[in-house]
Amino acid sequence: MSNIVKIALRNLLRYKRRTLLTSLLIMIGVVAVLLFSSITGAFKSLMIGQITDSMLGHLQVHKRGYVASIDNLPLHMNLGPQDMETIEEALDSLEEVEAYSARIKFGGMFSNFEETTNVRLNGVNPAQEILAAPLLPKRVLQGDTGDTLLSPGDILVPELLAKGMDVKPGDTVVIVATNQDGSVNAKTFTVRGVLEGITGPGGRDGYIHIKDAQEILRIQKQEVNEYAVRLKSAGALEKVEAALAKAIGGELNKQGAPKYEIHTWEKLSPFYNIARMIDVMTLFIKLMLIAIVLVSVMNVMIMAVFERVKEIGTIAAIGTRPGQILSLFLFEGISLGILGSAMGTLISLAAILTLKIHPISYDFGRQKGLLLSPALDPAEIIVVSLLVILISVLASLQPAYRASRMEPVTAMRHI
Amino acid sequence: MSLIVSRDLAKTYRTGEVEVKALKGLSFKIEPATFVSFVGPSGSGKTTLLNLVGCLDKPTSGQLSVSGTEVASLGRADGATFRGRNIGFVFQDFNLIPVLTVAENVEYPLLMVGRCDARERRDRVDSLLDAVGMVDQRKKLPGQISGGQKQRVAVARALIGAPKLVLADEPTANLDHDTAFMVIDLMKSLKEKRKTTFLFSTHDPKIVGEAEIVYTLEDGLITDREDRRASHV
Numbered sequence: 044m045s046n047i048v049k050i051a052l053r054n055l056l057r058y059k060r061r062t063l064l065t066s067l068l069i070m071i072g073v074v075a076v077l078l079f080s081s082i083t084g085a086f087k088s089l090m091i092g093q094i095t096d097s098m099l100g101h102l103q104v105h106k107r108g109y110v111a112s113i114d115n116l117p118l119h120m121n122l123g124p125q126d127m128e129t130i131e132e133a134l135d136s137l138e139e140v141e142a143y144s145a146r147i148k149f150g151g152m153f154s155n156f157e158e159t160t161n162v163r164l165n166g167v168n169p170a171q172e173i174l175a176a177p178l179l180p181k182r183v184l185q186g187d188t189g190d191t192l193l194s195p196g197d198i199l200v201p202e203l204l205a206k207g208m209d210v211k212p213g214d215t216v217v218i219v220a221t222n223q224d225g226s227v228n229a230k231t232f233t234v235r236g237v238l239e240g241i242t243g244p245g246g247r248d249g250y251i252h253i254k255d256a257q258e259i260l261r262i263q264k265q266e267v268n269e270y271a272v273r274l275k276s277a278g279a280l281e282k283v284e285a286a287l288a289k290a291i292g293g294e295l296n297k298q299g300a301p302k303y304e305i306h307t308w309e310k311l312s313p314f315y316n317i318a319r320m321i322d323v324m325t326l327f328i329k330l331m332l333i334a335i336v337l338v339s340v341m342n343v344m345i346m347a348v349f350e351r352v353k354e355i356g357t358i359a360a361i362g363t364r365p366g367q368i369l370s371l372f373l374f375e376g377i378s379l380g381i382l383g384s385a386m387g388t389l390i391s392l393a394a395i396l397t398l399k400i401h402p403i404s405y406d407f408g409r410q411k412g413l414l415l416s417p418a419l420d421p422a423e424i425i426v427v428s429l430l431v432i433l434i435s436v437l438a439s440l441q442p443a444y445r446a447s448r449m450e451p452v453t454a455m456r457h458i
Numbered sequence: 459m460s461l462i463v464s465r466d467l468a469k470t471y472r473t474g475e476v477e478v479k480a481l482k483g484l485s486f487k488i489e490p491a492t493f494v495s496f497v498g499p500s501g502s503g504k505t506t507l508l509n510l511v512g513c514l515d516k517p518t519s520g521q522l523s524v525s526g527t528e529v530a531s532l533g534r535a536d537g538a539t540f541r542g543r544n545i546g547f548v549f550q551d552f553n554l555i556p557v558l559t560v561a562e563n564v565e566y567p568l569l570m571v572g573r574c575d576a577r578e579r580r581d582r583v584d585s586l587l588d589a590v591g592m593v594d595q596r597k598k599l600p601g602q603i604s605g606g607q608k609q610r611v612a613v614a615r616a617l618i619g620a621p622k623l624v625l626a627d628e629p630t631a632n633l634d635h636d637t638a639f640m641v642i643d644l645m646k647s648l649k650e651k652r653k654t655t656f657l658f659s660t661h662d663p664k665i666v667g668e669a670e671i672v673y674t675l676e677d678g679l680i681t682d683r684e685d686r687r688a689s690h691v
Contacts, residue, residue, distance in 0.1 A: 046569045053557035357553040360514055361615070362542020363570045364535045448534075452514045455553070 047367060051374035054347065055382075061343060066383040068339045069431060072332040073387025076427050077419060078394055079328050082403075083321045085417040090242075090407065091277065091318065095308050096178040098245040100144070100271030101280055102307045104130050104287070107296060109268060110306055113244075116150045116163065118223040121266040122303075130270055130303065133290035139279040142174030145267040147256040151220035153200075153249070155208045162204060163248045164218065166256020169193040175273045179250075186212030186236030192250075197235035199250040205237040212236055218251070222260040230259050242407060244311055280307055332427070333434050336383070340376050340438035347375060348442045355446050356454025369447040376439025377432055384431040388424055395419050459526075461622055461655050462488040462511060467520035469506050480506040482678040483520060488671070490622060491653040492687075493646065495660055495669035502675040504659035505627055511657065512545055512625045513537045525622050542571035546616025546654075548626035548645075552608040554600040554615075561587065561596040564614045571619060586614040589651075590644055606637030610644060617648055626658045630665060642668050 055062045095101050103110075106120040122130065127145065134143050147166035152159050165172075169192040172179060180192055184202060193199060198218070200210055210216055212234050219229040232251065240247050257266070274283055287305055294302040309315040348355070355368060363371075395417055403415040469481040481503045488494055496504045509515040510522055513529045514537075522529055525544050532540055541547075546567075554563045564583045568574060574582070587593045590610040595603055603611070609629060616624045626645070630638035642665055649656055658665050666672055674682035 050555075050557065057557050353553070354555060357549070358555065358566075358570075359538060360512070360541065360547050361567050361570070362538055362619070364538040364542075366535065367570060450515075452509050455549070 047370045048374055048378075051371055051378055054351075054371075054375055055378055058347075061346070062379065062382070065339045065343045065379050066386060069336055069380065069383025070386040070390060072335040073384050073427060073431060074390050074394070076325075076328050076332045077387065077391035077423065078417075080325050080423055081391070081395055081417040081419050082398075082415065083325060084420065084423075085415050087318050087321055089413060089415060090314055091308070093178065093241060093413075094312050094314055095273070095277070096176060097182060097241050098176055098179070098248075098271075099308045099311055100175050101274045101277060102272050102284060102287070102305060103311065104134075104270040104272065104291070104303055104305050105268065107300060107302060107304045110304060110311070113148075116148050118149060118260065118268070121147075121223075121262075121268045122270075124265045126302070127265060127267060129291055129294060133287055134270070134272060136290065137283055137286055139274050139276065139283045139286075141273045141275045142171065143270050143272040144168065144171040144175035145253070146172075146269040146271060147253060147260065147262070147267050148248075148269055149220055149256065149260060151218045151259070153204060153208065154217040154219065155210050155214065156217070158208055159219075160204065160208060162201075162218070163245075164198075164220075164256065165245070165248050165250050166253040167193070167250055168253050172250070172271075175271045177273075182239040182241065183236040184239050186234065188236045193235060193252050195252045195254050196231075196233060197252065198232035199236045199238045200234050201238050201247045201249050202240050203247060204249065205234070210234050218259060220259045222262075224261075226261065228259050228261060230255060242314065280309075329427075329430065333430065336380060336431050336434040337438045340379050340435045341442065343379060344372060344376050344439045344442035348372065348446045351446075352449065352454050355449050356451045356456075359449065359451040360455065365447040368449075369443045372443030372446050373436060373439050376435045376443070380432045380435025381428075384428040387431075388428065391419060391424075459490075460487040461490045461525060462486075462657075463521075463523040464511075465521045467507075467510065467522055468518050469503075469510060469515070470518045480678055481510070481517070484678075484680055486673065486680060486683070488655060488657065490655055491649065493649055493656050493668065493670045494673070495658045495666050495671070496673045496675055497660060497666055498675035498681075501677075503678045504675055507675070508625050508627050508657065508659050511623075512547060513541050539571065542567055543619060544621050544623060546619065546621040546624040548609070548612050548616045548624060548629045550628040550631045552600070552605070552612045552632075554608055554611060556600050559597050559599055560592055560603065560611050563600065563611055564618050567615060567619050582618055583614075586618055589648065590614045604637075606633055606640065609633060609637070609641050613641065613644055613648070617652065617654065620652065621654065623655045623657060626656060626660075628660055628662070629658065630660070630662045635664075638662065638664055 106122055109120045134140050144167055150163050153162035173192055180188060198216065214234045215231055216234060217229055217231050219227060221227050274280065284305055284307055291303050292301050296302045359368060398417050404412050405415060407413055465485050467481055467484040471478045471480055496507060498504055510517050511524060513532060517530050527540060555566060558566060561583050564586055565579055568579050587596055590613055592607060592610055595607060600608055630641060633641060645656055646668060648654060670687045672684040673680050
């Protein structure tokens with residue numbers, strides 16, 4: 044076999060320019076795929092990280108029907124003490140769950156004593172919230188939140204609201220809210236910080252302590268309406284979702300339907316559709332790579348067979364079996380694929396290294412100056428290289444088979 | 459035992475409606491270690507006969523046995539293996555593999571048939587290159603040597619597998635007078651040393667003059683057989 048490889052490689056070297064051009068073409072395709080998937084992969088990871096780690100968590104648990112009416116921030120779908128115990132017991136039992144935060148989400152009026160406007164608020168336990176949404180403290184643009192993020196009586200105001208209402212850390216504001224029974228209550232807060240807005244649901248919400256939320260809404264017993272759950276690994280999303288559904292899915296409401304609903308970030312954030320579009324585009328780029336490899340390798344191999352008909356006849360005449368002739372041409376095609384993918388991988392690695400040293404800065408929605416640091420996944424390199432080699436084999440198969448089926452006498456007469 | 463036995467060997471080519479009878483029922487026997495020449499005008503069937511004996515083509519009818527094997531019944535792969543093990547070829551145009559060196563060209567049939575290890579291959583290549591006087595050119599590519607040298611390499615390649623039979627189709631046609639004589643002498647000496655049968659198709663009177671048995675072909679038939687072995691002794 045090593046002799047077949049040796050002869051195949053020498054035949055490629057015989058037509059240096061053609062081999063180089065074909066390899067360069069394959070290389071360009073490989074670089075396009077690897078860089079595209081690397082950059083878009085980094086963009087996806089960064090955005091998903093921003094979305095899940097800043098606000099959403101990897102998945103959320105609510106009472107059934109809550110998400111469908113989330114725009115109203117209903118308070119009649121709160122989870123009571125029994126529900127909370129059931130859900131927290133299930134979450135505590137799952138090894139993949141890193142942290143979770145129980146929230147009371149509600150809508151209210153925000154007043155700076157001169158003007159009043161609407162605001163969406165999250166009542167949270169700051170210690171839990173920091174663990175479940177670790178990027179939240181980094182979103183604080185103004186004010187010193189320290190390690191505690193929030194204390195009772197503090198409010199974190201979203202950036203746009205702070206600008207519109209001209210409030211800054213240290214100012215006193217009033218939150219007015221209507222509770223489940225329709226009675227109105229108000230409470231003064233000190234602005235502890237101004238929060239950067241982020242893209243996606245909840246990205247423009249304010250934060251107060253959960254005790255303040257309970258006080259405004261006059262909630263006597265333990266009640267929340269949302270659990271945001273952070274996983275140790277985003278890859279375990281489906282597994283945890285299934286395990287959680289199994290653990291709490293048996294709880295039924297009065298109508299006999301499941302009492303709770305579980306939503307992954309994919310179902311909650313519109314960015315998931317962008318992520319899917321990126322995946323489709325990556326697939327399209329891979330299809331283009333397949334086309335490039337198929338056409339270029341097949342073209343070269345057809346030429347190689349056509350130019351060496353007499354030589355094929357000679358080697359067949361002196362005892363080279365059809366299978367060996369087939370292997371000879373297949374290896375030529377495979378070598379082109381290997382050469383192109385190796386060159387493409389090296390160029391891509393160099394480009395990625397450059398991008399690591401000089402990361403791409405970009406804005407996404409309200410988020411400014413996000414830094415993209417692409418990385419090449421070894422699995423992606425292996426998949427792309429194997430794809431190129433496989434297509435090279437397929438592209439070489441027909442010309443190689445044709446060569447192996449040539450009659451020595453006819454082939455040797457070829458001029 | 460005869461090395462080649464042919465009985466009523468016929469070959470007909472068909473091109474559309476046209477039928478050309480290249481061989482019209484040849485019967486002959488060739489003994490081992492002989493220097494045999496098939497002569498005749500163009501179109502007489504010499505090359506067709508060599509192709510059939512060399513297992514490169516199949517007869518339309520008749521029987522042909524080479525070294526005890528009925529070659530007409532061999533399939534594509536078996537035919538290749540049979541050729542690799544039993545038959546050496548010397549072509550008019552040398553037909554060396556351009557990407558391989560002189561030594562690698564000679565070694566090639568052994569690699570494809572795969573019957574011996576690297577050391578033995580090297581010994582056999584060295585021995586044959588020495589015999590054809592090409593040891594000092596072993597690392598050159600075919601494009602770097604002359605026509606006569608190429609044909610000497612081709613002779614070495616034909617003999618590397620220690621075949622019982624070497625078929626040579628017009629082996630001196632592309633060589634000058636002196637080189638042609640040198641190649642013929644080379645083949646004769648190898649025939650003596652290795653007891654190999656050489657079968658030529660040729661127009662070349664130099665080869666005909668050296669042949670032990672001369673068959674004359676005309677219009678697909680053997681019209682004459684001249685055995686000169688007594689006079690050559």
